[in-house]
Amino acid sequence: MSLTASQIRAFSPGATAYKRADERGLYLEIFPNGSKLWRLKYYVGGIEKRIALGAWPEVSLQAARLERDELRLRIAKGEDPALTRKKNKATAKISAANTFESVAREYIENKMVGEGRAEATLLKARWFLDLLKPAIGHMPISDVDPQMMLAPLKKLEARGNRETAKKCRSFASRVFRYGAATGRCTTDPTAILKGALLTPQARHYAAILEPEKLGELLRAIDAFECYPITKLALKVAPHIFVRPGEMRHGEWQEIDFEKAIWTIPAGKMKARRTHAVPLSRQVLELLTELKAITGGQGYIFPAFHTRLRPMSENTINSSFRRMGYSKDDMTAHGFRSTASTLLNESGLWHPDAIERALAHGDSNAIRGTYNRGQYWDERVKMAQWWSDYLDDLRAGKAAN
Template identity: 75%
Template structure:
């Protein structure tokens, strides 16, 4: 005989637990402490099982019957509702453990680090994670949807950090795709957000574009007194077209003295491809002078206090400021624009050779390989011509300078 609500309310606690049956496997367990618990009793795989449904009155009689009926349908479909519930709890527990922060740290430590990413790149990745943690760090990665992700990025935009928001979206996208590969999330919620973010203005690095001013800069570098590694970094940077981070992370073992080349490994390159820099006679001589001072092991441009780390990312720009050049006149990165502009204006070199020298690469990987072969000889000649041209500009400036009193 089926139970009714008044009957259930009247069940009193006894010295021992006792059961009251409703129908179709639903039963109520009355415990000595007075609590009343619903169970669905069923057989699966030849074994009798009891599925907890909830406590009365929180789960009413009608609700308990509905939950029983759903469980009965699962059994008829060959699904064990008890096992299904355990698996669901395990997934929830696993999801709670696999938060965005956890997966992001795995991405950094188990993918980026083994790939040999530059230390500066790793620091940026960890910084992006710190920026995203307050909004989504503790959330199971599979629960982060596009709206939550957008809200996190909009907070950065509200502070005026448009470029940072863009880069955080890119970092988060890589984390979500890594999480999907691990089976921890199903989609990348950032994939539809690109059009929802404010496009930052293109960043232009201050650069000297007039030959006379460039000659003045080169002469100022010659006259500037500072730590030897800084001095040689200032002297070499205008010649080699590399990015400031690639310059300061250079190591002596990357220099091939016989071939007159500097091979920067892919882990240090923005395009994630190794880049070979042809070295002019002037640059080789500067490297030799520096080697006689710092030794031939470790970083080419070590930090002031320790040779175990490269010089800081602000060293060259700080030196320019002490020399009297403002940030609107010249920057370390702007030296690349200087070289690009003047080499193109000379009309002597193929634009693709200049692009290859700047390590801008080619979106077509196969074409990029062929271009490297086609333009290498031209790049070697161009490197020597450029160093000779810099010497000429420096000399002109010295001749035009008024005699010292």
Template identity: 55%
Template sequence: MLTTIQINALKPREKAYKVADAKGLYLLVNPNGSLLWRVKFRFHGIEKKMALGRYPDVSLKEARQKRDEAREQLEEGVDPAAARLQAKVEAEIAARTTFRVVADEFIEKMELEGKAAATLKKMRWFRDVLQPTIGHRPIADITAHELLKALKRLERKGHHESAIRARSFSGRVFRYAVATLRAQHNPSDILRGALIAPKVKHHAALLEPAKVGELLRAIDGYGGKIETRIALQLAPHVYLRPGELRKAQWKEIDFEAAVWRVPAERTKMRKPHAVPLSKQAIELLRELKALGNSGDFLFPANTTFLKPICENTLNIALRRLGFTNEEMTSHGFRSIASTLLNESGLWHPDAIERSLAHRERDSVRAAYHRGAHWDERVRMAQWWSDYLVKLRDGAEVIRPKFGT
């Protein structure tokens, strides 16, 4: 068996030569003076060799430990050379398969599946938020502690809701990694309840009929761009989501049938949504059409007809009218319609929910009601517009009729 003194005394020769230790371990002495540990063994009767490192980086004691580990693998029927190569390949793949790489791939998958641009934008934002802490880490190696530390950074800044949503996004990425065999577990699962739950914040809206009347009168007097004024006037009659309203195109409007058909790709639920149009809504749309704007959009941007108005245009207009962000937002028109229509007691709750394009939690019920309530929704749309006119003119106020 070799000793450290003997190894240090070894001299290079014109050709490489071997110096044996024991149990298959030996040193390969190269002409350039390098000393390389090797171990030879037989696997299924075939002689093989495996490199164990360079001396003195790998000491005599360490080389013998590695040799013994290889012999233990042989006793278990494992080829140590093949196992080492497999481990090296897996390590290289893991090093390249970072959270950022998998997140990018997941977002690309979501895009191909038709997710909305706004949803993809939020995903990329959460990916970038997590980048400094776990983005560069192999996804299979990320622990719950690491993820929690990244989320707590957001939480300490007071961004409680963002922290919750970042955990949800990371969980979807980890689940995708598990499904594609690049991770063994999802560390976000055990972090449920670890973050501060944000206070529920509802979209600001004026829900008292008299206040709604004041709002409608203020909108009629809006002195800014005509298209913006009409958008604000139209919003309470159709109660679409702000993105569905501002990105509306003329091809969606059927004047003859008095229907606004919002395509699936522009709805939150990714399903087409039909909106019955009242006489007042048709009148506003005809006024808008008479402006003769070029392009496809009902409400084109200030600088180009090729794009719609930006997402803040209507909220800025409401601020100009004197309504604070805590009083009214563009999304608040939906809350007004939902609240007052339900309080009227005149309409079936399902008809109201269908008009608001809310998701039906019960899949069987959703299938049953897919085409239901259309006639009622048409009548409700006209009643609602007539009621808004009365509120604007300072007249009738709804009295709940829950017994009807």
């Protein structure tokens, strides 16, 4: 005999759970705590099985019967609903563990860290992930399609961050390729988005290119009052041609005072190649002064509050602002343009030697290795000439 709604409401909990049958395998189980759960009893291969259909009154009598009828049709076709439900739960659990965010973090922490990528590169990768997380971070990586991927990139683009949008797309592409290689997805939905993004505008770092103005800047650095390590960083930066991030992440163990060489590991270089920097007499004197302050362990230019982290990427630029130089006047990265321009204008040095000093990569690895050896002696002389030239400008001597 089938149940009625009034009967269901009237069922009271007992000392133990008990059942009340409806029809065609559907029944209601009443528990001592008062809860009432719908279940369906069915047979697969002669074996009795049961599956829960939800709790009353959230699942009404009519809804429970409809669910029962749908399940019985699937059972008649040879399906085991309980087994299907277990498989679906397992799949959902796996998908939840394979979200874009989880795969991206695995890519960063396992692959990128394992490959020895520079800390600055890791920080940028984590930043790109933070930008993408609100839109696709929670989604199973296999479910992300091109339109879903395009939405956060277009938001960045709308804010004027074209370069960031481009780099986020590139980062996401690497994550999807890693996901495909490890069996978490099958395609890279960013592959067809290249043409959908606006081309980033060329970025030029502000730099002082006139010798007289460079001399003024060097004198301003001498007169600038700040934290001693910051002051020495400002003094060293014009003499060497490394990128600001490479300078900030430099460690004392990379400096050979006897040979006057700073060897930067490949993991810290943009071109992923070890880069040797010849050090002039002036730079060695500044580093010796700095070593007496820091103790010569860990980072050459440590952060203000802890020696376990490098100097902030904003320290030198912030110092320029305090000295009265705007972001359109000079930047930390601008010292590279300054050196490149004035060294080339001097006519004293081979252009390839200058390029090698700036660690601009050569697409031909064999040629790059050959050039590094070929121009080393010239680079050593050029480094000393450049430091002497800066001293002359600082002293107000006329530039030739």
